Structures are given as structure tokens and as C-alpha cells.
Amino acid sequence: MTESKAVERDPESVSRFVEHFAAQLVEAGVPRMPSRIFAALLASDTGTLTSAELGEQLKISPAAVSGAVRYLAQVHLVSREREPGSRRERYRVHSDQWYEALTSRETIIKRWEEALREGVASLGADTPAGRRLTETLAFFEFIETEVATLMDRWRVHREKTFGQG
Amino acid sequence: MTESKAVERDPESVSRFVEHFAAQLVEAGVPRMPSRIFAALLASDTGTLTSAELGEQLKISPAAVSGAVRYLAQVHLVSREREPGSRRERYRVHSDQWYEALTSRETIIKRWEEALREGVASLGADTPAGRRLTETLAFFEFIETEVATLMDRWRVHREKTFGQG
DNA sequence: CCTTAACTTCACAAATTTCTGAAAGAAGCG
DNA sequence: CGCTTCTTTCAGAAATTTGTGAAGTTAAGG
Numbered sequence: 001m002t003e004s005k006a007v008e009r010d011p012e013s014v015s016r017f018v019e020h021f022a023a024q025l026v027e028a029g030v031p032r033m034p035s036r037i038f039a040a041l042l043a044s045d046t047g048t049l050t051s052a053e054l055g056e057q058l059k060i061s062p063a064a065v066s067g068a069v070r071y072l073a074q075v076h077l078v079s080r081e082r083e084p085g086s087r088r089e090r091y092r093v094h095s096d097q098w099y100e101a102l103t104s105r106e107t108i109i110k111r112w113e114e115a116l117r118e119g120v121a122s123l124g125a126d127t128p129a130g131r132r133l134t135e136t137l138a139f140f141e142f143i144e145t146e147v148a149t150l151m152d153r154w155r156v157h158r159e160k161t162f163g164q165g
Numbered sequence: 166m167t168e169s170k171a172v173e174r175d176p177e178s179v180s181r182f183v184e185h186f187a188a189q190l191v192e193a194g195v196p197r198m199p200s201r202i203f204a205a206l207l208a209s210d211t212g213t214l215t216s217a218e219l220g221e222q223l224k225i226s227p228a229a230v231s232g233a234v235r236y237l238a239q240v241h242l243v244s245r246e247r248e249p250g251s252r253r254e255r256y257r258v259h260s261d262q263w264y265e266a267l268t269s270r271e272t273i274i275k276r277w278e279e280a281l282r283e284g285v286a287s288l289g290a291d292t293p294a295g296r297r298l299t300e301t302l303a304f305f306e307f308i309e310t311e312v313a314t315l316m317d318r319w320r321v322h323r324e325k326t327f328g329q330g
Numbered sequence: 331c332c333t334t335a336a337c338t339t340c341a342c343a344a345a346t347t348t349c350t351g352a353a354a355g356a357a358g359c360g
Numbered sequence: 361c362g363c364t365t366c367t368t369t370c371a372g373a374a375a376t377t378t379g380t381g382a383a384g385t386t387a388a389g390g
Contacts, residue, residue: 009292017284024280028273029194033379042301043284045293051337061380066338087336087387095300108193115189119182119208127174128210135260135327136207142322146315154307162300198348216367226350231368252357252366 014043015057033060033068038077041093048081048092076100096158099151106144113140179208180222198225198233203242206258213246213257241265261323264316271312274305281305 018039025035036058041049049057051065069091072078077097081090094100116137123130183204190200201223206214214222216230234256237243242262246255259265281302288295 009288013287017280017287021277021280021284024273024276027276031378042297043288043294047293047297062337063339063381064379067379070338085388087334089337093297095297098301098304108189111189111192112186115182115186119186122178122182123174123208128212129179129208132207132212132258132260135323136263138323138326139263139319142319143315146318150308150311150315153311154304157307158300158303161303196348227367228351228369229349232349235368250358252364254367 009045017043018058031068031071033064034071034077036060037065037068037091038072038093041078041091047095048090050083050088050090052088054091076104096155099154102147102151106147109140109144113137116140174210183208183223196233196236198229199236199242201225202230202233202256203237203258206243206256212260213255215248215253215255217253219256241269261320264319267312267316271309274309278302278305 018036021042022032022035022039025038026032030038037054040054040057041047051062051069054060054065055062069078069080072091073080077100078091078093079097081092083090116133119133120130120137123133125131125134183201186207187197187200187204190203191197195203202219205219205222206212216227216234219225219230220227234243234245237256238245242265243256243258244262246257248255281298284298285295285302288298290296290299
């Protein structure tokens, strides 16, 4: 027996990782099917899977795949590509997709900020509550600028560690 | 008529802000009652409210207050204080509580990292999937260190802007 | 232009989550 | 030490979310 090539692609190992990692995402508030599909893509060899492959591997209906993928695309955790000359669609995780996902959270923060500004206006900037809201608002604005520069640093760090993948 | 003191503490304005801001939190995945309670605390004059006050203002049962506050305390978005010489409890938002909340997310990330390490081990570090998981892991480790320094910068920025509140 | 393959949408069933009322459990105060 | 006040726990009802089967839509290929 030669030493390696090890346990690669053992379906059961893959499934165990997929379900375990998905469970962690679920605990953090991500809906179940999207979590499972995302984990399956992460654990795939090419980083892409078709709807049919996902349905078979996870034992779920095409409808479930469709709904979950729509969710994942909306939060920018996967992208969808048309296989040229086929009606088949491939779903993909980019390794830098976390970047997209994080920055898309900014949309949500923007809405928080908007609500806070209205609150300051209607409660009065010179009231205790108004001052509290103002400071909260400042925190989010600060975070927003920081996330941008943070991502620049990540890209530098990533290239240094992995080469330009 | 003297000029100001304006629209302060108009219960309807307060309620409008509370429900609107809570709705934004809900859209981001925070459960409803915790969202409403947190918003009510933000909009309060002192930053503290009792269980009874929350129940009355939001028209919910003591049980709902209890459950929601337990949630909020767990994610460090509110702290609970005993009113000395009373069975009454006060719930409070600190203005720097966002710091606590963010760093407590790290616990979740830690578990993600753990799951990813197991995945690398069982799928093989020298496989395409293994490399993808490794890079994902590196991203989270990077984020973890960055959040720490980011919070230091926020405290500096905050003092500069608001004085040491 | 018709057939067929793939994805999406829709209505409904199932499972889960969320909130309430009621009862039990702590803790001050007489 | 018992009464009173406030909070928590529990079981169940209500609402929401989630996933399926089936029909509908789009586009490739003959």
C-alpha cells in the first residue's frame, strides 16, 4: 500500500463535513437549505455543482434547490453561470465571495443608519435618547469605512499567503 | 411661546421610531421581540427600562419580555441590573455595547473555524476542496485579528468625537 | 415548429418558532 | 415567618417559515 491519495472524495466524509458546517451556519441564523447548499459547494472539487447534483447529494427537491440558490445569490454567497449550449445551470462559490457577502451587508447597515437618522430627527438631537442614537449612528458609519479598508488588507494578505489565486 | 423643548418624548414619535428600527433589525435576522425591546431601550431617556415598562409600552406579556431579554443578554446587547432594595430589574443598553456584541460574534466564528479545520483534515489538505477550505479558514482568522484592532480604533475615534462618555 | 430538458413558480402540508396565560419560584418587607 | 411583588418557567395556541409535488416557463435540438 502506497502512502497517500488518502481518503479523498469519500462521500461519507464529504457529507459529514457538509452537514456539520451547515449546522454551524444555521446556528448563526442562516436558513437551513442555503446553509447546506453552500457547504456542499465549498466541499466540492471544482467549486461548482449543478442543480441536479445538489438535489441528489442533499436529497432535496429541485424546488428546494431553486429557492435556496436564489437566497444565496441575493446575499452574494454564490454566483450562477449558464453552461454554454445547455439548459443546465452551474452554481459556484468564489473564494473571494466572502468579500462580496460582507460588503452586501453594508446595504443593511445603510438602512439601519437611515432609521437612526429619522429617530434623531423626531426625538430631538439635544435629548438623551437623541444623543444615544447619534452615537450609535456614528459607530455604524465608522464600521462602514473600516470594512472597506479591511478588505483591501485582506487582499494583500491573501496574495502574500496563497499567491494570486 | 418659547422656542424649543420641541416634540420631546411624544409617545407616538417614540413608538414610530421603535417599530421602524426594530423592523430593520428583523430584516437582518434578529428575532422580533428582542428587536423591539432593544429599539425601545435605545429610544428611552435613561437607556434603562424595567420589565413592566417594556411590557406596557410594547403591549406584550411579562413572559415575552423575559424571553427576549434572555436572548439580548446572551448576545451582549443589553445588560441586566438589580435595582437595589427592590425585586425590580432594569435592562440597559450601554453605548459601547456594540463592541461586546461584535466580539461575542467571534465565538460563532471560532466554531466555523473548527468545522473548517475538520473538513480540511478529512477531505485532504492537498485536494482542491481542501485548499478552498484552507483559504476560507484563513479569511476568518484574518477577520478575527482585524476586529480586535478595529475596536481599538473605534474607541479612539469615539473619545475624539464625543469625549469619554 | 415541435419536442424535450432544465429551472422556476405556486399552492398546500408539515414542521418549527413565537407568544400568551397560568402557575411556580425568588426576594424584599412587615 | 408569611405576605406581597416581580420574574421565570411551562404547556399549548397561533403564526410563520420551510419544503414538496405539480404545473408552468424558457430555451436547446431535431
